[in-house]
Amino acid sequence: MLELYHNGLSSCSQKVRLVLAEKGLDWEAHDVDLMAGGQHAPDYVKLNPNHVVPTLVHDGRAMIESTLINEYLEDAFASPAMRPADPALRHEMRLFVKRIDEKVHPAAGVLTYGIATRPMLMGRSPEEREASYAQILDPARRAARKSVVENGVKAPEFAGALAAFVDLIDRMEVDLAKHEWIASEEFGLADACALPYVLRLDHLAMTPLLSASTRPRVASWFERVQARDSYAKAVTAFLPEPIVAMFKKNGAAVWPDVEALLPKRS
Secondary structure, eight states, X not given: OEEEEEOSSOHHHHHHHHHHHHXXXXXXXXXXXXXXXXXXXXXXXXXXXXXXXXXXXXXXXXXXSXXXXXXXXXXXXXXXXXXXXXXXXXXXXXXXXXHIIIIIHHHHHXXXXXXXXXXXXXXXXXXXXXXXXXXXXXXXXXXXHHHHHHHGGGSTTHHHHHHHHHHHHXXXXXXXXXXXXXXXXXXXXXXXXXXXXXXXXXXXXXXXXXXXXXXXXXXXHHHHHHTSHHHHHHTGGGOOHHHHHXXXXXXXXXXXXXXXXXXXXX
16 A cells, blocks of 8 residues: 655655656555645654655555655556666666755755745744744755745845756756657656656746747657646646746746846857
8 A cells, every 4th residue: 555645736746646647556645734834743753754745655664755765666666667777877867866856956945935935934923934944954954944035036045046957957958869758768767856846947937947949858848748647647636726826926026036147048
């Protein structure tokens, strides 16, 4: 039996749901309300001491860290295969995913809290905001969260986070010239890992970065992912449309400031 503790908008939850859908696996959903602090609930922390989503429970055993969960699913449910058979391509896939985990995922929180949720959080009292920051275990993440919420796109962390996302889609543009999908000729773990972050750019009204005139291969890839049955099951079905609309509205309001931070393209 598979159970997934997840959140609809969580990037890490999305990439695990994509793999579950691609493999045709049935699973029981447990929604974790991140805005209400559900990830800090004592019963949940027993499953995931890192206070994050997702957590996969398979036959009573808890698995954490989305990249490792997806590798576990590939090991436990080998068909259809989502890792390249060729060892060199498998290394390419894992290197791509590692870059996302180390560089892009931390940047996602900076962009999201600096743009999408900032207006709502700034409507709270300073004491309430301080209490929410205090729940973040890692001191560096705690300091970055406070900085971007309090300062928005002018926070010192913001430009670097934006650059990490631009580097991601630029790397994808190059990789997609070599294969139909990111690391092979078949949709795989690398694509499932990348999709939530490309989608987050779209949700934050940074869609010009994904245009066919600017990055044609990324634009085509994004369209093809969205056309897959797994996308409807794993992503669309769980998107809270009012929150997505809020993200896009808040993103559009600051897009001129964001655009001014982008590196000039030759």
